[in-house]
Amino acid sequence: MMIIWSFCLIFCISNSVLVIAKDLCLPDQRDALLEFKNEFYVPSPNSGFMIIKGKTEKWRNNTDCCSWDGVSCDPKTGVVVELNLEYSNLNGPLRSNSSLFRLQHLQRLDLANNYLSGILPDSIGNLKYLRSLSFRRCYLFGKIPSSLGSLSYLTFLSLSENDFTSDSMGNLNRLTDFQLMLLNLSSLTGINLGYNQFRGMLPSNMSSLSKLRYFEISGNSFSGTIPSSLFMIPSLTYLDMGTNDFSGPFEIGNISSLSNLQQLYIGENNFNGPIPGSISKLVGLSALSLSFWNVGGGIVDFSIFLHLKSLRSLNLAYLNTRSMVDLSIFSNLMLLDELDLSGINLKISPTLHLPPPIKTLILSSCNISEFPKFLQNQTSLYYLDISANQIEGQVPAWLWRLPELRKVNISQNFFSGELTMLPNSFYSFICSDNQFSGEIPKTICELEILVLSNNNFSGSLPRCFENKFSRSILHLGNNSLSGVIPEEILSGNLMSLDVGHNQLSGELPKSLMNCTYLQFLNVEDNRINDTFPFWLRSLPYLQILVLRSNEFHGPISSPGDSLSFPELRIFDISENSFSGGLPSDYFVGWSAMSSVVAIDYRLIFAASAGLRESYHKSVVLTNKGSKMELVGSGFTIYKTIDVSGNRLEGDIPESVGILKELIVLNMSHNAFTGHIPPSLSNLSNLQSLDLSQNRLSGSIPPELGKLTFLEWMNFSYNRLEGPIPQATQIQSQNSSSFAENPGLCGAPLQKKCGGEEATKQEQDEEKEEEDQVFSWIAAAIGYVPGLFCGLAIAHILTSYKRDWLVRIFSAFLLC
Numbered sequence: 112m113m114i115i116w117s118f119c120l121i122f123c124i125s126n127s128v129l130v131i132a133k134d135l136c137l138p139d140q141r142d143a144l145l146e147f148k149n150e151f152y153v154p155s156p157n158s159g160f161m162i163i164k165g166k167t168e169k170w171r172n173n174t175d176c177c178s179w180d181g182v183s184c185d186p187k188t189g190v191v192v193e194l195n196l197e198y199s200n201l202n203g204p205l206r207s208n209s210s211l212f213r214l215q216h217l218q219r220l221d222l223a224n225n226y227l228s229g230i231l232p233d234s235i236g237n238l239k240y241l242r243s244l245s246f247r248r249c250y251l252f253g254k255i256p257s258s259l260g261s262l263s264y265l266t267f268l269s270l271s272e273n274d275f276t277s278d279s280m281g282n283l284n285r286l287t288d289f290q291l292m293l294l295n296l297s298s299l300t301g302i303n304l305g306y307n308q309f310r311g312m313l314p315s316n317m318s319s320l321s322k323l324r325y326f327e328i329s330g331n332s333f334s335g336t337i338p339s340s341l342f343m344i345p346s347l348t349y350l351d352m353g354t355n356d357f358s359g360p361f362e363i364g365n366i367s368s369l370s371n372l373q374q375l376y377i378g379e380n381n382f383n384g385p386i387p388g389s390i391s392k393l394v395g396l397s398a399l400s401l402s403f404w405n406v407g408g409g410i411v412d413f414s415i416f417l418h419l420k421s422l423r424s425l426n427l428a429y430l431n432t433r434s435m436v437d438l439s440i441f442s443n444l445m446l447l448d449e450l451d452l453s454g455i456n457l458k459i460s461p462t463l464h465l466p467p468p469i470k471t472l473i474l475s476s477c478n479i480s481e482f483p484k485f486l487q488n489q490t491s492l493y494y495l496d497i498s499a500n501q502i503e504g505q506v507p508a509w510l511w512r513l514p515e516l517r518k519v520n521i522s523q524n525f526f527s528g529e530l531t532m533l534p535n536s537f538y539s540f541i542c543s544d545n546q547f548s549g550e551i552p553k554t555i556c557e558l559e560i561l562v563l564s565n566n567n568f569s570g571s572l573p574r575c576f577e578n579k580f581s582r583s584i585l586h587l588g589n590n591s592l593s594g595v596i597p598e599e600i601l602s603g604n605l606m607s608l609d610v611g612h613n614q615l616s617g618e619l620p621k622s623l624m625n626c627t628y629l630q631f632l633n634v635e636d637n638r639i640n641d642t643f644p645f646w647l648r649s650l651p652y653l654q655i656l657v658l659r660s661n662e663f664h665g666p667i668s669s670p671g672d673s674l675s676f677p678e679l680r681i682f683d684i685s686e687n688s689f690s691g692g693l694p695s696d697y698f699v700g701w702s703a704m705s706s707v708v709a710i711d712y713r714l715i716f717a718a719s720a721g722l723r724e725s726y727h728k729s730v731v732l733t734n735k736g737s738k739m740e741l742v743g744s745g746f747t748i749y750k751t752i753d754v755s756g757n758r759l760e761g762d763i764p765e766s767v768g769i770l771k772e773l774i775v776l777n778m779s780h781n782a783f784t785g786h787i788p789p790s791l792s793n794l795s796n797l798q799s800l801d802l803s804q805n806r807l808s809g810s811i812p813p814e815l816g817k818l819t820f821l822e823w824m825n826f827s828y829n830r831l832e833g834p835i836p837q838a839t840q841i842q843s844q845n846s847s848s849f850a851e852n853p854g855l856c857g858a859p860l861q862k863k864c865g866g867e868e869a870t871k872q873e874q875d876e877e878k879e880e881e882d883q884v885f886s887w888i889a890a891a892i893g894y895v896p897g898l899f900c901g902l903a904i905a906h907i908l909t910s911y912k913r914d915w916l917v918r919i920f921s922a923f924l925l926c
């Protein structure tokens with residue numbers, strides 16, 4: 112025994128000595144890796160911004176590079192064959208001279224989920240042994256280099272979720288570079304080009320991709336017909352071409368029963384006319400989506416789907432059919448567990464018995480007027496959406512007892528009654544736009560997503576003592592809720608809180624301070640009596656802050672302690688009793704409004720919380736002098752500051768001039784004095800400016816004439832004087848926009864001006880003010896560390912559908 116153990120020990124030691132002695136890493140490979148690492152800026156996790164630690168962080172020159180995080184070497188030769196740096200916080204462009212391209216033996220390269228922001232260099236073709244390549248979600252743009260077509264070993268390629276474009280505009284009969292590249296990759300078994308800006312047609316003969324199993328190009332603008340040659344590829348099992356501009360005719364050709372196709376997604380395209388019966392030949396299908404196929408109001412023969420006995424998932428939403436569909440026909444599809452028939456006029460007989468144990472059932476806008484009773488027996492149901500129908504009365508009690516049910520959307524119906532039975536096993540419950548009444552159910556403490564907006568709930572909000580700390584969305588807006596907002600109702604994961612349009616009182620709960628991920632906070636139109644929540648400044652992701660129409664009071668600035676809302680895009684504190692002055696540097700640090708800079712955390716969070724879906728997020732704002740409700744995608748582009756209807760005094764802060772992205776600025780109905788800062792003329796995106804009902808003096812700065820997007824402005828009820836500037840935008844305003852300023856003269860007012868007013872001294876003053884603005888701009892630039900340039904570029908490149916040249920240019924300007 113002893114001898115065996117000793118041997119073992121000796122063997123083990125010698126072996127580990129060997130491992131230590133034999134450094135697998137080759138110096139040229141190590142240097143290439145280290146240089147590659149240094150080509151990118153990696154924000155340190157303690158900067159308070161980044162959550163994920165990059166893989167390159169622990170790479171050190173004096174250690175075996177083959178043991179580094181994300182690196183694998185060939186055990187015989189020591190060359191690096193795999194580099195997996197997914198989620199490594201790499202920021203910056205991938206240059207054509209990057210040391211990456213010295214890792215000539217790479218077979219697998221995964222740089223997904225980084226901020227590579229730039230074009231994909233041609234040198235990628237140098238890595239000729241690549242088998243698997245992923246740049247998924249990397250902010251890359253421009254054409255795919257044709258050199259990719261020479262990677263003859265490539266079996267898997269993912270370029271999804273970037274901003275790639277194609278060169279499709281040429282002669283339709285000539286194969287484009289993109290098509291050549293694609294067809295040349297004959298070893299490919301998987302390709303994912305989803306969610307880019309690709310346009311143009313696919314090559315009609317795709318049979319060279321004879322090994323293809325997985326083909327995904329959804330979320331682009333591909334057009335033309337879907338090549339039937341795709342369906343002839345015997346290995347093909349997965350085909351996702353949804354959300355493009357493909358149109359008919361849809362032909363799957365003369366396929367034999369040999370097709371192995373299991374998943375076919377071609378929904379959200381431009382298909383017109385009848386759905387071809389030949390689809391029924393794809394008998395291996397387990398998932399099929401034809402949503403938004405426009406059958407032109409015609410009749411659909413739903414029996415063609417009944418041949419597809421393997422179907423588990425079927426999406427026929429919004430076919431634009433006149434057919435009234437009897438839900439019972441789907442009871443022949445015994446494996447079905449996911450069915451979306453939204454937008455189809457459904458007949459659901461009271462005695463319907465649907466045998467397949469469905470898990471997901473989406474019947475939104477189906478003209479259903481009675482709660483479907485058959486659901487009672489759907490004991491596997493996990494997700495039910497019967498929103499936007501005409502169902503009245505109470506929710507049947509048995510619904511709450513379905514054992515697997517977790518997600519429910521019954522919004523936009525005529526439900527009434529109370530919700531006392533809402534079970535705590537639910538994960539998400541959406542019942543906005545109904546007529547529910549009574550108290551908010553206690554179980555709301557347990558739900559992750561709860562949307563009760565636009566109902567008639569009353570009483571106070573429950574205290575949540577056993578907080579599961581998982582809630583991310585709580586929308587209770589437009590009810591009759593009263594009392595205070597309890598501290599305990601908020602969990603650390605809260606991303607969105609809307610309690611606007613109620614009768615809530617008391618203070619804003621301080622526990623919001625601990626909601627690090629909060630992006631949306633709306634308490635408008637309540638009776639909250641509190642001072643300005645300076646402590647919200649600790650929330651790095653806050654994008655929307657609406658305190659409008661409450662009883663807030665006191666100053667909104669605190670001396671020597673400037674506010675900084677890096678992500679804020681909507682700031683509405685109007686109709687309160689805020690008072691005091693604002694220091695001239697007040698807006699320095701409001702980065703999202705001063706540039707297109709913003710770290711796109713939404714991408715990170717949206718994925719985790721499904722925030723791409725709509726949860727009835729709404730804000731009532733004032734724009735161009737009238738109220739409007741902002742909902743849905745409006746939030747992403749709208750940038751506004753509204754401090755109107757308070758008792759703010761002193762000068763309008765000069766630093767307002769750095770908020771270049773601002774669309775609406777409303778400072779009316781306050782007690783602001785001093786001159787209108789000429790720096791306002793820097794707000795080149797401004798569409799609506801309201802400075803009325805203040806005590807502003809001096810003249811209207813002629814520079815404001817530069818603001819070509821400015822459609823609406825109001826200077827009335829001030830102490831302004833001198834001639835109204837001649838610029839077209841200003842002259843096109845109604846005279847009421849200038850009314851009640853005793854000293855103002857010139858068109859559009861009736862009163863004529865006497866003569867030249869501006870004296871030399873005034874001009875000098877203006878010059879001085881401009882210089883000040885410059886210093887604020889400098890301060891603001893210093894505030895946003897230059898290091899974030901990469902992120903900034905990434906954002907510019909992804910958030911706006913501008914021409915890409917313009918985008919590069921703006922990225923340049925920014926840095």
Ligand SMILES: *[C@@H]1O[C@H](CO)[C@@H](O)[C@H](O)[C@H]1NC(C)=O
Pocket residue numbers: 141142145146172
């Ligand atoms: C790593 O260290 C070696 C010497 O130990 C040196 O020659 C080499 O240049 C270093 N590489 C990098 C990228 O710093």
Ligand SMILES: *[C@@H]1O[C@H](CO)[C@@H](O)[C@H](O)[C@H]1NC(C)=O
Pocket residue numbers: 206208209210
């Ligand atoms: C790569 O090219 C850029 C300019 O395009 C240059 O600044 C950089 O130093 C080069 N890097 C290397 C490793 O040669």
Ligand SMILES: *[C@@H]1O[C@H](CO)[C@@H](O)[C@H](O)[C@H]1NC(C)=O
Pocket residue numbers: 257258259260261262263291292295
């Ligand atoms: C096709 O691949 C071959 C090597 O397999 C390569 O030489 C050729 O350049 C490629 N063509 C295109 C258009 O990429």
Ligand SMILES: *[C@@H]1O[C@H](CO)[C@@H](O)[C@H](O)[C@H]1NC(C)=O
Pocket residue numbers: 316317318319
């Ligand atoms: C499609 O292309 C393949 C070669 O990739 C060729 O053999 C075949 O004849 C072509 N089919 C048609 C219908 O053009």
Ligand SMILES: *[C@@H]1O[C@H](CO)[C@@H](O)[C@H](O)[C@H]1NC(C)=O
Pocket residue numbers: 365367
């Ligand atoms: C379809 O294929 C079958 C054999 O699989 C053949 O007999 C028939 O002629 C083909 N039809 C067409 C239209 O090509």
Ligand SMILES: *[C@@H]1O[C@H](CO)[C@@H](O)[C@H](O)[C@H]1NC(C)=O
Pocket residue numbers: 456478480
């Ligand atoms: C909805 O169903 C009713 C019958 O229940 C029918 O009269 C009405 O036309 C349907 N509405 C639509 C838009 O199809």
Ligand SMILES: *[C@@H]1O[C@H](CO)[C@@H](O)[C@H](O)[C@H]1NC(C)=O
Pocket residue numbers: 462463464484485486487488
């Ligand atoms: C539920 O199923 C049982 C038998 O399993 C049946 O008797 C009952 O009628 C069904 N209820 C509904 C509403 O379909």
Ligand SMILES: *[C@@H]1O[C@H](CO)[C@@H](O)[C@H](O)[C@H]1NC(C)=O
Pocket residue numbers: 565566589612729731
């Ligand atoms: C509040 O809800 C009612 C109906 O419940 C609706 O008419 C009204 O427009 C809603 N108000 C807001 C501000 O959303």
Ligand SMILES: *[C@@H]1O[C@H](CO)[C@@H](O)[C@H](O)[C@H]1NC(C)=O
Pocket residue numbers: 546548549567569
């Ligand atoms: C809302 O509920 C109150 C009782 O809490 C009731 O008096 C009122 O009529 C309800 N309003 C609507 C529109 O149902």
Ligand SMILES: *[C@@H]1O[C@H](CO)[C@@H](O)[C@H](O)[C@H]1NC(C)=O
Pocket residue numbers: 621622623624625
């Ligand atoms: C925030 O969380 C910390 C630690 O969980 C806790 O001690 C503190 O009381 C919380 N602050 C508020 C205002 O709830």
Ligand SMILES: *[C@@H]1O[C@H](CO)[C@@H](O)[C@H](O)[C@H]1NC(C)=O
Pocket residue numbers: 640641662
């Ligand atoms: C706000 O609360 C304070 C006491 O905390 C009270 O003095 C004041 O009147 C309240 N304001 C309003 C508008 O009710």
Ligand SMILES: *[C@@H]1O[C@H](CO)[C@@H](O)[C@H](O)[C@H]1NC(C)=O
Pocket residue numbers: 475476496498499520522523541724725726
């Ligand atoms: C719930 O249903 C409404 C109405 O059909 C829809 O607008 C909303 O997007 C749905 N929300 C979710 C999260 O599915």
